[in-house]
Amino acid sequence: DLVLSLKESLKPQKNYVFYCQSCGDIIVKDRKFLRVLPLPSENWSALVEEWCCHPDPFARSTLHPRHDDCFLGDTFFLLNSGIESHLPKSPIVICKRCKTMLGETVSSDVIKYYVTEVIIRPSEGSFSPTPRSQFVQSMVAQCLVELSSAKSTFRFTIKGNDGKICILIWLLNSDTLLVESLGSSFSHGVFTQFGDIFMPTSGPVGTWNAVKVLYQPCIKSRNKE
Missing domain, CATH: 2.170.150 (Metal Binding Protein, Guanine Nucleotide Exchange Factor; Chain A)
Structure with a gap:
């Protein structure tokens, strides 16, 4: 979905x-x-x-x-x-x-x-489940893109319910396209470069929009603040 x-x-x-x-x-x-x-x-x-x-x-x-x-x-x-x-x-x-x-x-x-x-x-539609990981990633990526576009900022923090910062995120790229071969296991991941586009050697192609981020977990043992 x-x-x-x-x-x-x-x-x-x-x-x-x-x-x-x-x-x-x-x-x-x-x-x-x-x-x-x-x-x-x-x-x-x-x-x-x-x-x-x-x-x-x-x-x-x-x-x-x-x-x-x-x-x-x-x-x-x-x-x-x-x-x-x-x-x-x-x-x-x-x-x-x-x-x-x-x-x-x-x-x-x-x-x-x-x-x-x-x-x-x-109301006239129906509910179809979306894998949890996929849904959360999509929502977080969407929020990062909208906020960076509206506020011209690319650095964010994610806080827990207690208000403490959990993760530092730096949005590097918001228009990345992932391309994956959906063919057999032999052709999976085998690509031929053509200009700036990667094409699989065989089998159908799946594409997904993605964002590229740099993140740093704020773990006490690694980060004092």
């Missing part, structure tokens, strides 16, 4: 079903949004002083969706739980079937779902 970005897959005035990516259980059923709006970047509040000559006018306000809204962040989306269900007592939102962590509660009626844990499909 082609993994679409939230901006591409979510449109106003259409019904959607939200599935747990790990097991396919329905999280939110037949939800229609009147508004699908992008959120400011996660660190927008730190720049308010550069834009305002008076005290922060947004200090006491929060950007929370109403029942018919869906707010899109870089790595998450916000939904108003409305009358569908009661929010869990725990701040962590988990799948009822497989117990996978799906997101967290933001307020008494707002849930933050992570884009790597939920699949969104039109």
